[in-house]
Amino acid sequence: MLDELARIGRDPATNGYVRDAWSAADLELREWFRGEAARRGLDVHEDRNGNLWAWWGDPSRRAGVVTGSHLDSVRQGGAFDGPLGVVSAFAALDVLKNRDFVPGRPLGIACFSDEEGARFGVPCMGSRLLTGVLDPERALGLTDDEGDTLADVMAGAGRKPQAIGRDDETLAMVATFVELHVEQGRGLVELGAPVGVASAIWPHGRWRFDFRGEANHAGTTRLVDRDDPMLPFARMVLAARETATTHGVVATVGKVRVSPNNANAVPGSVSAWLDVRGAREEDVRAVVGELARGVEVSEESWTPVVDFDAALRDRVAAVAGHAPVLPTGAGHDAGILASAGVPSAMVFVRNPTGVSHSPQEHAEPEDCEAGVVALANVLEDLCR
Ligand code: HGY
Ligand code: MN
Numbered sequence: 001m002l003d004e005l006a007r008i009g010r011d012p013a014t015n016g017y018v019r020d021a022w023s024a025a026d027l028e029l030r031e032w033f034r035g036e037a038a039r040r041g042l043d044v045h046e047d048r049n050g051n052l053w054a055w056w057g058d059p060s061r062r063a064g065v066v067t068g069s070h071l072d073s074v075r076q077g078g079a080f081d082g083p084l085g086v087v088s089a090f091a092a093l094d095v096l097k098n099r100d101f102v103p104g105r106p107l108g109i110a111c112f113s114d115e116e117g118a119r120f121g122v123p124c125m126g127s128r129l130l131t132g133v134l135d136p137e138r139a140l141g142l143t144d145d146e147g148d149t150l151a152d153v154m155a156g157a158g159r160k161p162q163a164i165g166r167d168d169e170t171l172a173m174v175a176t177f178v179e180l181h182v183e184q185g186r187g188l189v190e191l192g193a194p195v196g197v198a199s200a201i202w203p204h205g206r207w208r209f210d211f212r213g214e215a216n217h218a219g220t221t222r223l224v225d226r227d228d229p230m231l232p233f234a235r236m237v238l239a240a241r242e243t244a245t246t247h248g249v250v251a252t253v254g255k256v257r258v259s260p261n262n263a264n265a266v267p268g269s270v271s272a273w274l275d276v277r278g279a280r281e282e283d284v285r286a287v288v289g290e291l292a293r294g295v296e297v298s299e300e301s302w303t304p305v306v307d308f309d310a311a312l313r314d315r316v317a318a319v320a321g322h323a324p325v326l327p328t329g330a331g332h333d334a335g336i337l338a339s340a341g342v343p344s345a346m347v348f349v350r351n352p353t354g355v356s357h358s359p360q361e362h363a364e365p366e367d368c369e370a371g372v373v374a375l376a377n378v379l380e381d382l383c384r
């Protein structure tokens, strides 16, 4: 299955993946999901927020156990972040069927829409809309780099944008959610373990900084006459590293938009996106507060700390072979569901280099298989 997915949305120049939400690649991935579900006789439907659900059993009569992840990627992302969780879900279901296991409650596979927020800037868009933590009106107005709104893009993909929003009926079908994900870090490498279980997700957010200046000629404008927004932008990037170090958090500026982006002109404006994450919310907020002084800043997304359900965490860890438990600085749909009160857990698969959000992201086949077996055992235990 990973090999089938490998060709969808891959940039041949880099072997990186560009799978923006609602792009042609995303639509092809959605078709792949439907095919895999149909092949297994699962009932598939897409909810009003674009999330895909494939069910073994009828969850409308009794809430079920759901596993899954996402298929969209960051720009030039890797092959495993998201897809490994969806592929492992189907593979774990195959393992259960091969064991002649019949679940005692409905078993679902989910593929959440737009987890990365690469196109419209808000991560976990599908699960945030589902759980009501993202205002539909705000979501519909979000624009991508070309200025297209989510509403236009969803309509263009044949969906009904006006239908998006909190979906209690769908949410009620999920009694428990378990997401398998490639580890984005070196915790399991250092522990020498193929599989791990998440204890928590760090609080984290994204802020857009807008630096305004005066566009002018690069050659004829004296330095003293310049109002160059590139300078305060550059100062912010350096200050972000310093203050993050001071407060013991991580801060990243990975996306910048210079307007009008001429090599021979002082820019009119510079927009830069700051991502800050850390174990303690107050440290994250302190860093943003220091950097935001005197600057136009808007908070594009905020994810509070997620402490996964301890009883479920320990049950999953035990069934997954007494897997080690460790926190993560990466956001996930499992975190959004947990914050909405759905008992959720995450199973991590060892990433030999820890690298993620990069074409270099990798997981060894035997570790992926260990993840599938662990997930199958967890699902069997939860669906007994
Ligand atoms: O950004 C994140 O933490 C996740 O990969 N969307
Ligand atoms: Mn990711």
Ligand code: MN
Binding pocket: 070, 081, 082, 115, 181, 332
């Ligand atoms: Mn992910």
